[in-house]
Amino acid sequence: MSNIAIYGFGRIGRSMLKSALKRNLFTPVAIADIRDLETTAAVFQVDSNYGRWHEDVSTKEHSFLIGGRDIPYIDSAREVPDWGAMGIDLVVDCTGRATTRAGAQVHLDHGAKRVLISAASKTFQDCDAVLLPGINMDSFDPQAHKIVSMASCTTNALAAVVKVMLEQFGIQYGLFTTVHAYTNTQSLTDQPMRDRRDSWAAAENIIPSSSGAAKALKFIWPDLKITGKAYRVPVKTGSIVELNLITERPVTVQEVNAAFIQAASEGPLKGIMDVLKEEWASARIVGDQHSSIIDLPLTQVQEGHFVSVAAWYDNEWGYASRLAETAARLGSREK
Known part of the structure; x- marks a missing residue:
């Protein structure tokens, strides 16, 4: 499995992580968001739609602790993290804002090998492929598809x-x-x-x-x-x-x-x-x-x-489940 990072830890980012952890699809190398760590951990632990997470959730300096997993947390309020320095193969952008090529390209410019967008790209030119599980995932080309949208x-x-x-x-x-x-x-x-x-x-x-x-x-x-x-x-x-x-x-x-x-x-x-x-x-x-x-x-x-x-x-949950699966699948082809 490749090194996967989550960028944007809102409704979809949190649900995707829960789906990934529950099904042992992957554990992210890092999570980046603009909110403070303690509050972000709290809304992950107790969710108004889906209830309380079944494992212990806490924080230490710059990290989430989720069921014994230590996941680094990066404050990205000022700039996109240096993905290259962390060896990140795939960034899952869950901000909802990377719908243009320029918005997604910034992750590649910061060293990520590939970007998966949790939103529909604005035009055909703003991504390399739209891949939907069960529909056209077999068309994934690891060499050509660096910016992938999973639509809505x-x-x-x-x-x-x-x-x-x-x-x-x-x-x-x-x-x-x-x-x-x-x-x-x-x-x-x-x-x-x-x-x-x-x-x-x-x-x-x-x-x-x-x-x-x-x-x-x-x-x-x-x-x-x-x-x-x-x-x-x-x-x-x-x-x-x-x-x-x-x-x-x-x-x-x-x-x-x-x-x-x-x-x-x-x-x-x-x-x-x-x-x-x-x-x-x-x-x-x-x-x-x-x-x-x-x-x-x-x-x-x-x-x-x-x-x-x-x-x-x-x-939320249905889409986040597909997003977690797609991230795991794209990540598995990096090596």
Whole structure:
């Protein structure tokens, strides 16, 4: 296993580390963030969404102590760490800000061999590859792909649905809507924000928002004709995306659901996609590590070609689980 560092220890960075440690995927060589060490350790230890970490968590000077693991902590408020001096092979940037090539390149300039971005890059030119587990990970080229994006939680949820529908039934065009938990980009109380709609309290409003998932999907399927939007709602985590599309050939509800059941049980989407055969609400999928959980009772078909599919996803834990796996996989190819 290569030397992996985490840059940005917010919601996704902390969840990714927990997923990596729980499944023994990797232990980072270093964690870098701009917050103070003691408070950062405290919010890792006790999480409002996922509860208390099962191991002892404490700090010493410049280090986290997590279940006996000593993980150096770097204050990156002033500058990006010297990754080269630490022998870092892979930096997982979880700040949400490395969406341009310049933002990601700084890690390479500071000595890292590769960067994995926990966000969608702005354009095709801002990364070397968009790699999604279960979708196109086999296209990873260690020599050419130095800046890798794993897109967004919604993109990962949608991509699994698109893959099945595209391969089994064909897609003419479609429209998706994601009903998404609120995030740190929103405000707790009413106040003017850059995005006008975000100016109202996140926990008190349904807030329309844009989604970059459609653009990110085109990194993988350039000819895909799908667009969509998002609604942020007052839940702390747990989201659902509905994809409405026109298929190339006529289908039935039974055929569509059978395709998802098969994809979830075998092949590249096993462990990434899951299905629900009973009626549930969002609490059912909080803490679920699957990227895309098909709600089979919600599948609908009209006139043979008009299909509606709904997929749940824990927008934090599911995405962070894939990120941890991808980091481990990219890291294993460094040596």
